[in-house]
Amino acid sequence: MTVGLSMSKTARALAAGALAMAAPEMSVAADIDGSRLSPLWGVPFAGLLLSIALMPLLAPSFWHHHFGKVAAAWALAFLLPFGVIHGVPLAGAQLVHALVAEFIPFIVLLGALFAVAGGIHIRGNLRGSPRLNTALLAIGAVLASLMGTTGASMLLIRPLIRANDNRKHKVHVVVFFIFIVSNVGGSLTPLGDPPLFLGFLKGVEFFWTAKHILPETLFIVGVLLALFYALDAFYYRNEGVQRFDPTPDTGTIGFDGAVNFWLLGGILFFVLMSGIWHSPVSFDIHGTRVGLPGIVRDVALVVITLVSLRITSPKVHEANQFGWAPMEEVAKLFAGIFLTIVPVIAMLKAGEQGPFGVVVSAVTRPDGQPDPAMYFWATGILSSFLDNAPTYLVFFNTAGGDPKALMTTYATTLAAISAGAVFMGANTYIGNAPNLMVKAIAESRGVRMPSFFGFMLWSGVILMPLFIIATFIFFR
Numbered sequence: 001m002t003v004g005l006s007m008s009k010t011a012r013a014l015a016a017g018a019l020a021m022a023a024p025e026m027s028v029a030a031d032i033d034g035s036r037l038s039p040l041w042g043v044p045f046a047g048l049l050l051s052i053a054l055m056p057l058l059a060p061s062f063w064h065h066h067f068g069k070v071a072a073a074w075a076l077a078f079l080l081p082f083g084v085i086h087g088v089p090l091a092g093a094q095l096v097h098a099l100v101a102e103f104i105p106f107i108v109l110l111g112a113l114f115a116v117a118g119g120i121h122i123r124g125n126l127r128g129s130p131r132l133n134t135a136l137l138a139i140g141a142v143l144a145s146l147m148g149t150t151g152a153s154m155l156l157i158r159p160l161i162r163a164n165d166n167r168k169h170k171v172h173v174v175v176f177f178i179f180i181v182s183n184v185g186g187s188l189t190p191l192g193d194p195p196l197f198l199g200f201l202k203g204v205e206f207f208w209t210a211k212h213i214l215p216e217t218l219f220i221v222g223v224l225l226a227l228f229y230a231l232d233a234f235y236y237r238n239e240g241v242q243r244f245d246p247t248p249d250t251g252t253i254g255f256d257g258a259v260n261f262w263l264l265g266g267i268l269f270f271v272l273m274s275g276i277w278h279s280p281v282s283f284d285i286h287g288t289r290v291g292l293p294g295i296v297r298d299v300a301l302v303v304i305t306l307v308s309l310r311i312t313s314p315k316v317h318e319a320n321q322f323g324w325a326p327m328e329e330v331a332k333l334f335a336g337i338f339l340t341i342v343p344v345i346a347m348l349k350a351g352e353q354g355p356f357g358v359v360v361s362a363v364t365r366p367d368g369q370p371d372p373a374m375y376f377w378a379t380g381i382l383s384s385f386l387d388n389a390p391t392y393l394v395f396f397n398t399a400g401g402d403p404k405a406l407m408t409t410y411a412t413t414l415a416a417i418s419a420g421a422v423f424m425g426a427n428t429y430i431g432n433a434p435n436l437m438v439k440a441i442a443e444s445r446g447v448r449m450p451s452f453f454g455f456m457l458w459s460g461v462i463l464m465p466l467f468i469i470a471t472f473i474f475f476r
Contacts (some may be wrong), residue, residue: 035350045341047340048071052430069313075339096288099335103335106203106334107195108301109197110150114327117154119311123156130229130232140153145188146264148186149432153434157181161174172232176228179463182432183432184220185217196422202403204414206275208407216474219465235438270300271297279292352364372412375475379416379418380427380467383421384431388421412474
């Protein structure tokens with residue numbers, strides 16, 4: 001797998017966090033009647049997501065140099081015809097809303113998490129025993145919901161690889177790291193994974209997921225940790241671990257750039273503040289209403305980002321191989337995603353009367369009630385191959401799009417959508433942003449990671465049975 005592909009995945013992982021940041025405080029004056037749209041308006045969105053999934057594999061060099069142009073081309077493939085057919089004012093309103101209400105807040109949050117997490121370096125020479133490895137994965141699962149799957153992955157993957165550099169078998173360590181830290185562990189707060197933050201911005205309470213998906217998360221993470229410990233202990237006993245680490249590092253365990261932990265706390269504070277503080281003050285930007293809490297949050301996050309870059313030693317950034325290429329890719333790709341998804345959301349909002357009525361019917365029981373099990377698998381399967389943030393948004397709206405109803409009457413359905421988007425991002429390298437980034441880092445450190453389909457074999461054998469069991473336990 002090329003570095004270009006890993007950056008593509010990284011980009012998406014970073015992007016996920018801020019998708020709907022101002023949704024409770026923003027609205028579009030001119031809505032699209034999705035029932036009157038042709039399904040062909042979904043082609044640019046599908047084309048962009050398929051480009052993200054396939055072009056890094058089929059044309060890696062072209063994709064690495066031109067992914068921004070590809071995203072822009074698909075965005076224009078929607079915007080220009082839409083403006084010609086439905087009028088420039090309506091097309092302009094959608095463009096402004098996508099940028100102001102979704103893209104800018106999204107990039108601001110992801111950029112803050114990326115910069116602050118990249119300013120923390122764990123130094124020391126840990127020894128990769130089964131107990132230590134399992135403990136690091138468990139710690140990573142907790143951190144993933146506090147600082148995001150991308151932040152936790154960037155913080156822990158390098159020390160975990162260093163801890164196991166004297167092990168013969170270590171591919172499984174990175175694979176389970178992707179399962180647990182880069183995906184499932186981020187299911188408990190909106191900071192953990194982009195789909196959940198999107199839901200938060202749409203009006204889902206900050207701690208709702210922690211209350212309603214905790215049993216599912218504990219089940220999946222607990223079983224994965226137990227399986228990992230058993231497998232790692234087997235390899236550890238039979239491979240003859242070297243007595244001395246072949247790449248010794250300083251023996252003192254500690255953090256360089258630890259002041260950034262305070263900045264992470266600042267990010268959490270302002271995100272919480274924006275969800276709790278309701279102000280009557282707002283500003284209209286071409287039909288999109290921007291609330292004061294969202295503005296304060298975004299400005300504060302930009303300041304935190306700049307402070308982190310200023311106070312972090314260059315040596316820390318160098319040790320973490322810190323660079324802005326992943327964020328550049330996230331920005332370009334998600335600018336296209338947020339725009340091309342506009343007609344898809346409108347069509348899904350139209351329900352059974354819209355062009356995608358068959359999708360609504362597939363996740364709806366004969367009595368008209370939502371089927372949580374179908375929502376779990378439909379959201380999860382698409383999140384495995386496309387991007388879990390817009391996939392969450394699609395099924396959130398398919399289920400009605402009313403956060404109050406989804407948090408109460410249809411709580412099981414919202415839990416199924418949330419769990420499917422977060423959990424099943426671990427099924428493939430392209431399912432969630434940090435996956436390919438972790439893969440690239442591991443390969444740069446000499447770990448021979450599975451191929452794209454080889455990784456799917458791991459997830460098919462380990463994860464899919466767990467998801468089937470979870471369906472019968474939690475989503476019937």
